[in-house]
Amino acid sequence: MPIVKPAPAEQFDDMGQQRRAVLMGMWVFLVTELLLFGGGFAMFAMYRVQHPQVFAEAAGHLSLPLATANTVLLLTSGLTMALAEQAVEAGSRRLTLVFYLATMALGLGFLGVKGYEWYQEWQAQLMPLPGLVFAWPGNESQQAELFFNLYFILTGLHALHMVIGLGLLGVMVVLVQRWRDPHRLTRQTQVSGLYWAFVDVIWLFLFTTLYLLGP
Amino acid sequence: MTAEVHKHYLSGGWSLHSWLLTTDHKRICWLYLVSITGFFFLGGIAALLIRLELMTPPGDFLTAEGYNETFSLHGIVMVWFFLIPSIPATLGNFLMPMMVGARDLAFPRLNLLSWYIYTLGGIFTIVMVIGGGVDTGWTFYTPYSSLFSSSAVIAAVAGVFIVGFSSILTGINFIVTTHTMRAPGMHWLRLPLFVWANYATSLILVLATPVLSVTLLLIAAERLLGIGIFDPSLGGDPLLFQHLFWFYSHPAVYIMILPAMGVVSELITCFSKNRIFGYKGMVLAIMAISLFGFVVWGHHMFTSGQSLYAGILFSFFSFLVAVPSAVKTLNWTATLYRGRITFTAPMIYGLSFLGLFAIGGLTGIFLAALALDVHLHDTYFITAHFHYIMVGGAVTAYLGGLHFWWPKMTGRLYSELWSKIAALALFIGFNLTFFPQFLLGYSGMPRRYHEYPEAFQLLHVMSSLGSVVLAIGYLLPLVYFTWSLFRGAPAGANPWQAEGLEWRTASPPPKHNFVSIPRVTEGPYAYR
Amino acid sequence: MNYRQPILIWLGLLALLALTVGLNVLMTGPWRPLLHYVIATAMAALLMVFFMRLRASDGLIRLFAVGGVLWLGLLILITLAEVLTR
Ligand SMILES: [Cu+2]
Numbered sequence: 132m133p134i135v136k137p138a139p140a141e142q143f144d145d146m147g148q149q150r151r152a153v154l155m156g157m158w159v160f161l162v163t164e165l166l167l168f169g170g171g172f173a174m175f176a177m178y179r180v181q182h183p184q185v186f187a188e189a190a191g192h193l194s195l196p197l198a199t200a201n202t203v204l205l206l207t208s209g210l211t212m213a214l215a216e217q218a219v220e221a222g223s224r225r226l227t228l229v230f231y232l233a234t235m236a237l238g239l240g241f242l243g244v245k246g247y248e249w250y251q252e253w254q255a256q257l258m259p260l261p262g263l264v265f266a267w268p269g270n271e272s273q274q275a276e277l278f279f280n281l282y283f284i285l286t287g288l289h290a291l292h293m294v295i296g297l298g299l300l301g302v303m304v305v306l307v308q309r310w311r312d313p314h315r316l317t318r319q320t321q322v323s324g325l326y327w328a329f330v331d332v333i334w335l336f337l338f339t340t341l342y343l344l345g346p
Numbered sequence: 347m348t349a350e351v352h353k354h355y356l357s358g359g360w361s362l363h364s365w366l367l368t369t370d371h372k373r374i375c376w377l378y379l380v381s382i383t384g385f386f387f388l389g390g391i392a393a394l395l396i397r398l399e400l401m402t403p404p405g406d407f408l409t410a411e412g413y414n415e416t417f418s419l420h421g422i423v424m425v426w427f428f429l430i431p432s433i434p435a436t437l438g439n440f441l442m443p444m445m446v447g448a449r450d451l452a453f454p455r456l457n458l459l460s461w462y463i464y465t466l467g468g469i470f471t472i473v474m475v476i477g478g479g480v481d482t483g484w485t486f487y488t489p490y491s492s493l494f495s496s497s498a499v500i501a502a503v504a505g506v507f508i509v510g511f512s513s514i515l516t517g518i519n520f521i522v523t524t525h526t527m528r529a530p531g532m533h534w535l536r537l538p539l540f541v542w543a544n545y546a547t548s549l550i551l552v553l554a555t556p557v558l559s560v561t562l563l564l565i566a567a568e569r570l571l572g573i574g575i576f577d578p579s580l581g582g583d584p585l586l587f588q589h590l591f592w593f594y595s596h597p598a599v600y601i602m603i604l605p606a607m608g609v610v611s612e613l614i615t616c617f618s619k620n621r622i623f624g625y626k627g628m629v630l631a632i633m634a635i636s637l638f639g640f641v642v643w644g645h646h647m648f649t650s651g652q653s654l655y656a657g658i659l660f661s662f663f664s665f666l667v668a669v670p671s672a673v674k675t676l677n678w679t680a681t682l683y684r685g686r687i688t689f690t691a692p693m694i695y696g697l698s699f700l701g702l703f704a705i706g707g708l709t710g711i712f713l714a715a716l717a718l719d720v721h722l723h724d725t726y727f728i729t730a731h732f733h734y735i736m737v738g739g740a741v742t743a744y745l746g747g748l749h750f751w752w753p754k755m756t757g758r759l760y761s762e763l764w765s766k767i768a769a770l771a772l773f774i775g776f777n778l779t780f781f782p783q784f785l786l787g788y789s790g791m792p793r794r795y796h797e798y799p800e801a802f803q804l805l806h807v808m809s810s811l812g813s814v815v816l817a818i819g820y821l822l823p824l825v826y827f828t829w830s831l832f833r834g835a836p837a838g839a840n841p842w843q844a845e846g847l848e849w850r851t852a853s854p855p856p857k858h859n860f861v862s863i864p865r866v867t868e869g870p871y872a873y874r
Numbered sequence: 875m876n877y878r879q880p881i882l883i884w885l886g887l888l889a890l891l892a893l894t895v896g897l898n899v900l901m902t903g904p905w906r907p908l909l910h911y912v913i914a915t916a917m918a919a920l921l922m923v924f925f926m927r928l929r930a931s932d933g934l935i936r937l938f939a940v941g942g943v944l945w946l947g948l949l950i951l952i953t954l955a956e957v958l959t960r
Contacts, residue, residue, distance in 0.1 A: 142443075148526055152522050155526060156522045158931075159518045159522065160518055162939070163517075163556045167556035167560050169556070170561060170949075171560055172950065173946075174586060177583065177589075178581075180954060180957060181583070182581070195895070203891065206887045206888060213883075214875075218875065261571055273574070273580050273581040274581045328921050335917050335918050335921075336918070338914075342898075343910045640945070641948065644956065652956050653960040654959075656959060659955075
């Protein structure tokens with residue numbers, strides 16, 4: 132297969148500069164992503180301190196076991212992604228592919244579990260959508276509805292990021308399959324790895340904020 | 347060798363393909379200039395309609411609804427599609443790589459993408475705002491925007507949301523370029539203040555824009571799904587919207603004014619042939635403004651029912667931001683001292699900026715005072731204050747920068763006489779338009795009303811006549827710049843005898859900016 | 875290839891997850907939320923330092939990472955301060 136001699140893009144002086152620029156660009160992008168979720172977290176914090184009791188009660192209606200299982204899936208996908216980065220640096224196409232596919236499978240597993248959780252909440256009449264009945268078995272039904280609205284917005288936004296991440300990994304699988312320019316692949320794998328781990332980090336705080344602050 | 351030198355970035359051809367698919371930051375600057383100028387004149391037409399309505403006390407030219415839609419269009423277009431991208435996306439795009447001594451921005455394709463997002467998103471929003479009769483004002487305040495307005499709010503906020511990505515991409519590009527692409531010897535304290543200003547602006551773009559994005563998403567969700575996050579009758583809190591909105595939108599003022607300050611630093615030094623007074627102080631002031639700007643947002647909410655203690659804190663921090671702003675103004679003035687001043691058109695714009703920004707800044711201190719703000723809130727005093735900052739400050743500097751770097755961008759000169767007339771028309775027209783509005787606001791004329799008592803007519807008529815003079819000041823450059831593009835005399839590499847890397851290469855510059863990457867041996871503004 | 879380090883980090887993450895979920899089931903009281911956030915921060919730090927290679931990155935990138943978190947803190951802190959003193 133053709134191996135291209137490593138050369139930086141025309142605006143850079145050398146490979147080191149290009150690598151630094153690309154990684155820094157990705158980190159700055161992740162900071163913007165953090166603040167995107169940050170607006171959501173700020174909103175949640177504000178309502179959590181205004182309605183502490185009903186928010187704690189509502190958290191008790193979410194499925195902690197499923198969310199814990201999901202956390203395990205995501206953390207494991209973080210591991211396989213880190214291993215994929217090592218494999219691409221070691222120049223092993225086969226291993227890289229294996230780890231990429233494992234990461235994607237774990238990510239899909241996460242989305243599957245998440246979907247099942249949403250389905251359960253829909254069945255329990257806790258999904259506050261127009262046209263659906265919201266049946267809250269307690270006081271302060273409106274505030275509980277607010278909790279579930281925030282829950283669906285935040286987990287939905289996170290799931291959207293997972294879908295984008297999976298798309299990114301799908302593209303990477305094709306690129307690794309072709310294995311044209313290993314330097315470039317290493318860079319791209321690092322960038323994808325950063326994104327994937329970031330989605331992981333966001334989930335850890337969503338998990339803590341939504342599921343663990345129960346009664 | 348000579349053939350090499352004559353091949354500049356514009357000689358690559360004029361085919362549509364060579365423009366729409368370019369990744370050259372200098373060509374992308376032109377793409378931005380075209381879109382931004384279009385948006386600017388559209389917003390300007392809306393402004394003239396507003397001033398026309400306000401010539402007479404009764405609402406006889408526009409209906410109340412029509413007036414709401416007109417000022418919404420004016421605000422949405424001018425804030426989101428003109429002021430925010432104006433200097434960074436055009437002059438910043440052209441100059442950032444040249445000033446740090448690089449061949450291009452770090453991510454040229456991202457740069458092109460950000461123009462597409464900006465232009466298509468902008469056109470979409472404007473079509474929706476005009477077609478859908480959006481009447482919320484540029485702020486989209488809840489609960490009006492979420493519960494009551496029957497116009498195309500969802501489409502409008504979706505458009506602004508999309509354009510936000512363009513800001514973020516530009517911000518990332520500038521930050522990474524400043525950090526990683528500097529030429530040998532160009533260390534941080536040798537960067538021109540224009541670069542510092544755009545760097546600080548980029549930090550704000552990156553840190554604040556995403557919070558606006560999520561807020562706009564929630565307005566759309568609230569209208570579509572009725573989730574009640576900002577709806578008090580469902581347990582929500584409308585003040586939350588204002589918190590998140592102003593967490594972006596106050597720093598957004600600095601997105602507009604910091605690059606303008608960067609431009610003015612270049613103008614004042616070049617046309618007084620003096621080193622900038624207190625370079626390090628200027629750098630510190632830029633960074634302080636951009637960071638302190640994040641903790642003052644509550645001064646927009648003094649009368650909205652936020653906690654008094656928070657109000658006191660926000661008021662205090664707002665006063666504090668005045669300190670670095672004053673440092674900058676005084677340093678520019680000190681730079682003029684014993685300089686060899688020439689009153690070229692760019693310098694007239696630069697000096698206009700100093701005066702107008704000083705008035706805008708000082709009236710801002712009135713508004714930061716808790717008690718006084720109760721009287722002045724939502725009156726024409728506010729309108730006058732922020733127009734002094736955004737139009738008197740940002741737009742004046744934008745035009746000044748355009749006049750300063752035009753010979754570099756096109757390789758051609760423009761009419762000296764007409765450009766001076768335009769600059770003076772802007773200064774006179776601007777003051778005539780907006781100074782009466784301070785008086786109107788102080789005597790109680792609220793903003794966003796299409797009719798008013800007879801007693802206010804004289805000042806309103808003055809303001810409307812001023813806006814005509816102002817419009818002439820904006821239209822003239824369009825004429826002589828177009829003329830210059832085709833007929834202007836060749837400018838040569840450095841028509842102003844200015845310092846800075848961008849003046850050491852040909853005009854227009856070659857495709858990769860420099861024939862060979864320069865080596866920097868001294869700080870900026872080495873005038874003597 | 876060095877499998878050891880990533881796997882050790884992964885095991886550490888799982889242990890911390892078990893700890894925080896265990897606390898949630900067993901412990902009550904006002905300090906519990908704080909502990910949850912301390913553990914979440916520790917897990918995030920492990921992910922960022924090792925899987926996202928902050929340890930091997932230059933200081934500037936670390937500064938960006940910390941700066942982003944601080945800015946988010948600023949937003950939440952000031953908003954909450956306003957709500958709580960209303
Ligand atoms: Cu403000």
